[in-house]
Amino acid sequence: MKTKQIPLISAMIASLIISGACAKTPEVNPTGSIKPTQTESTTSPTETRPSVTETTVETKNLDGDTLMKEGSLFKMADIDGDGFDEKVVLDPVKTGSPSVYTSFTIRVGDSSIEAHYEDFEPDFSIVDIDDSDEFMEIAVSSYGPSSDLNTAFYHYDGKDLKFMGEIQGFYGMTEWGEGELKIDGSGKIRTLVKTYFIQTWFHEEEYLLKGDLSFEKVGKDLYTMNTDVVLLGDLTLYKERGGAEPGIALKKGDEVLLKDTDDKEWCSVVTKSGETGWIAVDEDYKVRGTSYYTYDLFEGLTIAD
Structure with a gap:
């Protein structure tokens, strides 16, 4: 079984040690802004930490509503198991006034997918749903209307991005604590789902990652x-x-x-x-x-x- 790792960018560490206390002037790009750099952070076995902000762009749509693509984020991770890091980019978009996040584009290499989710978290996670295969997955969570928490999953095979599906529940940290969607590398996702049988209530549920990259609800008898x-x-x-x-x-x-x-x-x-x-x-x-x-x-x- 091939071990999957998420390399952290550590370029320039050796030169910083040699130069000691000698200060360096940040490298400036042609637009005059300072180039962003990634910093190391502690990671869990199934995810990478928040990525670097690259650009800020603002445009308007035909109806005059403000569309703000702000804080494009990227992570470096070997998500297709080829031994080399891919650059995974999330381009979040806000709409309306007051503005809220309503859509985003995921980009890896030459492949991209646009998605629309109400009040999604402007970040993403690299997760390992099944540690017995060589792949890792991209997870984007949203708060949704009426707190209908949801996480969308994407797979990259080295050439194309694929939408795998969405599961109720939030992955990662929220303003009230850790989300209820759990991933442990077993091939199953455990979460809390809202249901409407008899009344509105919540119960635990499990989903299994299938070979065709879809999710199957495991379910319980009662x-x-x-x-x-x-x-x-x-x-x-x-x-x-x-x-x-x-x-x-x-x-x-x-x-x-x-x-x-x-x-x-x-x-x-x-x-x-x-x-x-x-x-x-x-x-x-x-x-x-x-x-x-x-x-x-x-x-x-x-x-x-």
Whole structure:
């Protein structure tokens, strides 16, 4: 198995040691600005740190909205496993007033991909999803509307860039701490996803990197919801998941726990006495076998966009 490394630029170190305290005047490019340089930083096994700012450009589109391509960033890393560093560049673009980041272009060699994401982080990470292959991947995260966190992944094979897909969750540091999307080199990505079954809630999920460079949701038979609710109407539970035989009869005002769900159709309901039954919910939030929608039957749910 070939070991993958992310070389850090260290040119001029030897000459700096020899010259000692002798100061150097920064090299100036033809425009008169100081050339940017990369600095060393500590890296984790699956990513490189933020890159150098290269240029600042401002233009306007046909509607007169300001388009600001500011702070083009680059990283040097061997992402195709050929033993040589590639220069990976992110060109972020802001629009509107007040301006927000709405699109970007990823460039490696002669290949590039443009993408549009609302309120994305103007940075990117080089990650190693599967350390058993020679490739590394490019990850760009966004905050999205209504905090719909998302990370887009890109693959470079030495010639062409390819969009691999996107997964809910933010990779790297956010303003409130470390993001919930985790990469450990196992070939799986672990994250927290927002779902809308019965209510708006979150659960852990895993995705597997496939040979065609797409992602497959691993999934679980049941996810734990654990939401305490109060019944706003009478309800008869089913005895078994997937069955049709009636079971426990509940009354308006009863307190129950919505416990385990397949996040598609069925959810277990636990009474105060510890008895368990099941409900089935259709795609339109309608509780099967009743005239109720979930948000009309259960007090204590979270309903959000």
